[in-house]
């Protein structure tokens with residue numbers, strides 16, 4: 125069976141990004157997995173620290189237990205999304221115990237997010253996590269640049285962000301960061317933003333983000349590793365498809381499936397109905413939005429295994 129590192133490398137070579145679905149509510153796990161299977165696709169199921177603290181996925185262990193109840197490793201794997209060093213409320217996080225726990229629970233890849241730190245410190249904490257995770261054979265995603273959205277209030281308008289390129293990942297820094305840390309995948313800021321999670325804003329429709337493909341291409345050449353696109357919900361579709369031809373090999377999707385779950389639960393009070401809404405939306409994402417339906421064979425088992 126291919127490792128998740130090999131699968132993401134293959135996705136990069138095949139110019140097909142692996143979707144990674146966030147699960148802020150435990151009942152979302154089953155319909156996401158079912159949709160991936162039914163669409164003969166491949167995806168990651170992932171949970172971020174803020175989703176077990178601010179939403180209802182409870183804990184790393186609860187997500188792992190629910191995931192492994194439904195797991196089919198030929199279709200899905202479990203990833204630990206954002207563990208920030210400084211979180212969205214500007215608080216310092218004791219991050220190493222979270223990684224130790226995740227590795228013990230069978231998470232197959234993990235993400236350290238030192239993006240709110242100065243470069244040297246981001247390098248230092250990322251290297252620390254890489255050492256721990258690689259010892260256990262687990263690949264590490266890291267982040268460089270500022271992907272806005274999770275903070276309580278927007279710092280600037282989207283238009284301003286995109287036109288000024290403020291917070292976009294710097295190409296030379298990315299080259300140095302990858303060399304110095306040995307991270308496996310890099311999350312980059314190129315116009316993508318996270319869906320809001322703050323009360324009062326988390327139900328709003330996300331802005332249609334654009335991507336600076338030229339910057340992405342430079343980042344891909346400089347880093348030479350698979351790149352990750354956070355904030356996958358609501359990105360302009362043409363830009364999204366183009367990004368997979370310029371180094372994006374994993375696309376994170378949260379808001380797009382969280383909001384239908386919450387809306388259906390609010391309207392009907394029924395978890396099965398909310399699960400159905402997640403299933404339907406995941407099918408749409410795999411088929412119409414990402415065009416990854418029916419592509420499992422292509423990612424998993426054709427051609428020579430890239431190193």
Ligand code: 13P
Nearest residue numbers: 319354355357376378379
């Ligand atoms: P969206 O909520 O914008 O899809 O972002 C998801 C994400 O990047 C999680 O890490």
